Structures are given as C-alpha cells and as structure tokens.
Amino acid sequence: MSETVLLPGTASLGVMGGGQLGRMFVHAAQALGYRSVVLDPDADSPAGLVAHQHIRADYLDEAALAELAAQCGAITTEFENVPAQALARLAERRVVAPAGAAVAICQDRADEKAHFKASGVACAPYAEITTAADLAAVSDDLLPGILKTARMGYDGKGQMRVRSRAELVAAWDELKNVRCVLEQMLPLALELSVISARNAAGEIVQFPVQQNLHIDGILALTQVPAPAVGPELAAEALASAARIAASMNYVGVLCVEFFVLQDGRLIVNEMAPRPHNSGHYTMDACDVSQFDLQVRAMAGLPLRQPRLHSPCVMLNLLGDLWFGTDGAERSPVWDQVLALPCTHLHLYGKASARPGRKMGHLNISAATAAEAAATARAAAALLGLPTQW
Structure with missing residues (x-):
C-alpha cells in the first residue's frame, strides 16, 4: 500500500x-x-x-x-x-483501500471467524459445513443454532434458525447444500458496533461505540452514546475492533459488529469492509463523518479522532414506509417529521420503493441523549415505526 x-x-x-x-x-x-x-x-x-x-x-x-x-x-x-x-x-x-485480501476475508463467514480467533477476539462457537460428513459431525452443543451461508449473506439473508438435527439437515438442503457456518445460538442482551478508520501507516481512529437494534435481521435504529454500555465494555469493544483491523493490515473504514451476552461477555459477530448503516449518525452528530474518514484514509490525508458533538438516534428508513396498510403507494409524512427539532433526513435517490429496501435514514440529534430519544420516538410514531426501545 x-x-x-x-x-x-x-x-x-x-x-x-x-x-x-x-x-x-x-x-x-x-x-x-x-x-x-x-x-x-x-x-x-x-x-x-x-x-x-x-x-x-x-x-x-x-x-x-x-x-x-x-x-x-x-x-x-x-x-x-x-x-x-x-x-x-x-x-x-x-x-x-481496503485491499482485496481484506475484503475477501469479510466475504466469507468461515474465513471471517477464523480471522477473529487469530486476532484473539471471541466469537460464537461454530462449525464449518462443506460436506455431508461435516454435517453429520456437528456437535450437539451447537444446537439450537443459526445456519448461515458462508458467502453472499447480509441483512438476515442466507441464514436459518435450527433447533434440532432434523431441522439442520432440512435447512442445509434448503440452502442448496452450499458451504455454510453453523453458529451456536447464544442468549443476547445487546447489539453493538464499532466503526474504525485506519491508514497505511497503521494509525487508527474510532467513533464511539454504537448500540443497535435489528428487526428481522435488518438494522432498525442506532443510539449514540450507547445507553446500556459502560466504560469498561466500551473500551473492550474499541480495543477488539482495533486488533481485528490491525491484524488484516487494514486501510480504510471498517465496521465490526458485536453481541453482548446476558452474562456480560462481548462476542464479535461480523464485520463490513466499508462504512456501515450503524454509522450514518456520524453525518450529523460528529465533526467528521465515516465517509469523510473513508476519503481521508484512501487519499493518505491525516486521520484525526472524531468528536461526537451531539447525542443522536438514527432511524433506518425502509421501503415499507412508502406503502399504506391497503398496499397503495404513498409518500411518508416528511413535512411532519421535519417539523420536529434537530431532524436530519437523508434519502438515497432510489427510483422506486419496495418492502425491505433501504431508502434512507433519519438522524435525530439533541443536547442530551434523552431529548434525542424522545424526538426519535415522536418521529417513529409519525412514520409508523416501532417506538418501544
């Protein structure tokens, strides 16, 4: 590089x-x-x-x-x-930036998990399934679990929950017997992510730990500061993400997603070799955004530690919002949403809406986290999104 x-x-x-x-x-x-x-x-x-x-x-x-x-x-x-x-x-x-070798690791769940282990960061117990013999050799300890295709899976696609060996066999058949990873299902308390930017000299800067909520495998909202994360857990997540990036000699913006288990342990879930949906709040709540740092890292410009200047909630806007209960297409009530204080609407310029398609996001910033959350719930209510979080 x-x-x-x-x-x-x-x-x-x-x-x-x-x-x-x-x-x-x-x-x-x-x-x-x-x-x-x-x-x-x-x-x-x-x-x-x-x-x-x-x-x-x-x-x-x-x-x-x-x-x-x-x-x-x-x-x-x-x-x-x-x-x-x-x-x-x-x-x-x-x-x-990032290099093809780093992207290749992120493209394959089995390679990704092997990289996590090599970096010294704990992930869920798992088994790689390539053949029928691999399937038969799966430990009972991994059930119930989640069967995921090794490649081409995102936003909940290419994965199935399995509770028994019979369900595992049926799921692998439904996934066309492609190479898969079976992960043990763990009792989750929280979902977190860390976005880092690293340059060719090995310097790294990171945004604050983000607390995420997924619905049906798709990110629904992100809160920063993470309301249920203390200083020790935040430091562990930041350090783990930095180790994962350094061990790939990564250059660019990297998002690492984590689970916090009910017993308090931090488990890495997956990573994305690019800016991430959970980092969109940085566009309005930080002095530099994840996209600014993407440009800086690839252009060789100085990286500097980003500053969160406002607590923020990011709401993901899917194409479902463009359809009424009768299925008729409509326009969301953006005028009412934008009447709320410190709301920042970002639409992506996609030609048509469809259910599940990412159409935009809404950032709600405020002087305090409580104010941001209250306004975000008001916006969610206007849009018909969940407000119980």
Whole structure:
C-alpha cells in the first residue's frame, strides 16, 4: 500500500459499487474537491447519478477496470460483495483501500471467524459445513443454532434458525447444500458496533461505540452514546475492533459488529469492509463523518479522532414506509417529521420503493441523549415505526 498523498482538488477517487454508501462517499469526496468515478452496472445507481463519471459495466470487466484505474488516483469499495479479484487487479495500478485480501476475508463467514480467533477476539462457537460428513459431525452443543451461508449473506439473508438435527439437515438442503457456518445460538442482551478508520501507516481512529437494534435481521435504529454500555465494555469493544483491523493490515473504514451476552461477555459477530448503516449518525452528530474518514484514509490525508458533538438516534428508513396498510403507494409524512427539532433526513435517490429496501435514514440529534430519544420516538410514531426501545 502506497502512502502517496492525494491532495484535495488535485485527483479523482473511484468507488466500486453504486449504492447509497457509494453515493454518500461521492458526496464526501466532492466536498473536498475530488472528482468522483463510480463503476457499477446499474444505469440508475444512486452513486452513479451524482458522480462526475459513471462507468456502467460489470465489476470484472477488464476494460472497465482499466478505465477506472486510468481515471483515479485511489479506489475503494462501497459493499463487501464486489469481487476481491477485481480489487486485486486494480491494486496492480492504483492504491486500493481496503485491499482485496481484506475484503475477501469479510466475504466469507468461515474465513471471517477464523480471522477473529487469530486476532484473539471471541466469537460464537461454530462449525464449518462443506460436506455431508461435516454435517453429520456437528456437535450437539451447537444446537439450537443459526445456519448461515458462508458467502453472499447480509441483512438476515442466507441464514436459518435450527433447533434440532432434523431441522439442520432440512435447512442445509434448503440452502442448496452450499458451504455454510453453523453458529451456536447464544442468549443476547445487546447489539453493538464499532466503526474504525485506519491508514497505511497503521494509525487508527474510532467513533464511539454504537448500540443497535435489528428487526428481522435488518438494522432498525442506532443510539449514540450507547445507553446500556459502560466504560469498561466500551473500551473492550474499541480495543477488539482495533486488533481485528490491525491484524488484516487494514486501510480504510471498517465496521465490526458485536453481541453482548446476558452474562456480560462481548462476542464479535461480523464485520463490513466499508462504512456501515450503524454509522450514518456520524453525518450529523460528529465533526467528521465515516465517509469523510473513508476519503481521508484512501487519499493518505491525516486521520484525526472524531468528536461526537451531539447525542443522536438514527432511524433506518425502509421501503415499507412508502406503502399504506391497503398496499397503495404513498409518500411518508416528511413535512411532519421535519417539523420536529434537530431532524436530519437523508434519502438515497432510489427510483422506486419496495418492502425491505433501504431508502434512507433519519438522524435525530439533541443536547442530551434523552431529548434525542424522545424526538426519535415522536418521529417513529409519525412514520409508523416501532417506538418501544
């Protein structure tokens, strides 16, 4: 990894992927005066619509990769399922952060868990299942458990809860007998995440620990400061995330998600080699956002410890909000929501809404955590979102 500095206003920055994370990266890059180039096959991709240049092609298209490398001084990715080999090809010519090798670890749940163990960070007991013999050899101690595909799983996709061996066999068949990981189901108390930014020199800065609530496997809200997390637990989560990043020689923004068990133990769940939904609050509650640090890390600019200047609640906005109880499409009551104090609406520019699709997020900041939570509940009530949290 080169430590060449790309000064603001003097270079183009590229991103593989055109979704909302790419869109917010492009906005952050453009604010510093960088040209932005997106490679994504979708003509209407949210990031492609706002970038200076959109290369519409498959992620493994050799001509497109060559064009992206020719146009940009450094390149990143906005989602973990960009082929790692494409990032490796780009790295032959340009700075790529994070590196393809790090992204490859995050793409495979078995490799990811092996990396956690090698980093000295505890994860749930698990077994890798590749063959019928692996399936038969699974320890009874892992049941009940969660069977997850090793690759291409996110937002609750590619995973099934299993309570018995019969359910395990049936679930593996339903998942088409692909390589899987079976995790022991543990008694959870809390879900946390840590977002870190690390540069090529090994310097790391981190945002405060975030407390998350998932519904049906999809993040529903994030609270910062984490209301149920004390100083010792927060320090352990931050240190664990830093070890995980350092042991990959990671460069860029990395999100590490944790579980807190009912007995108080901290268990790492998974990681994402990019900015994360749970870090969207940083856009309005911190002096630099996760996207600002993504730009800084890949461009070789100085990283500095971000400061949380306002307590915040982030509400995830899914496409369900665009449909009434009768199924008819409607527009959410944004005027009423924005009448509430310190509400910051971010919509992603997607052409159409559908249930479960991430359409935007709402940040609610305030002078105190209690005020932020109260306003967030009022906004949630207006939108028809859960308010009991």
